[in-house]
Amino acid sequence: MPIAAGQLAPDFTLPTDTGDTLTLSSLRGQWVVLYGYPKDDTSGCTTQACEFRDLFPRFDQKKAVILGISPDSVKSHVKFKTKYELPFTLVADEEKVALQAYDIWKEKSMYGKKYMGVERTTFVIDPKGQIVKVFEKVKPAGHAEEVMAVIR
Template identity: 60%
Template sequence: MTILDIGSTPPDFTLPRDGGGTITLSGLRGNPVVLYFYPKDDTSGCTQEAIEFSGLRPQFEKLGVKVIGMSPDPVKKHDKFKTKHDLKVDLVADEDKAIIEAYGLWVEKSMYGRKYMGVERTTYLIDSAGRIAKIWNKVKVPGHAAEVLEATKALNT
């Protein structure tokens, strides 16, 4: 398990994205990136998080920030999820979970006493030099996107 700290360079990736094509993290250097990991398309918390980030997209864009959501769901599922909820953020598919594991976020979880493996909801703010500026672990969704936006504004001042 990789432990990522503030100031470290996050694992790079090139992954398929919604709508076709790929996104390469290192290719976005020069601008800050919000990279948020979420468990599953079209579940209540993940939908709320994506809708909140989508609603703030114009403000992120004004700051030159790219917002990317990552889950193990396939691109086809991301496309349906985006269409259904009119999402405005980019979604990448890490179906083999290699990147999620590289970030140390494929973890044992527990619900109603049942243990299972899943994505730990986590957000990284990556500065324009490609280094981690802030990490939110075990994210609670309500208000999270606004909190990330505030941290992004502080990064740009």
């Protein structure tokens, strides 16, 4: 069932690039941008991550937490974060627990081959833990600015 604005954000506890675990509900009281992306260090995902990096000071001013989530490992996230100097947290969901809870682990198709993967989606979560905006089938270029407009 697709997640929609107005719903409480499904909670999760998962490992991050710092080696710690993060529980989403522990961020109540702050805006949270949870963006699901397919794979570390691929062109679209890099574009998207770098745009969030470049606008990070503006999100930080609004006390908004940015979380990138993908099925990549913690080790992969550390490499990606270091390479592009990403100032926000990357969450590793190798078991696809949160990706499935948010209904973004989907059957995809490329060159006629079907496979499972992350549908690039961003959830803007308000300080009460409620989803206020869902961006589906996100185009990476210019996306961070769209998200900033919602928080502003």
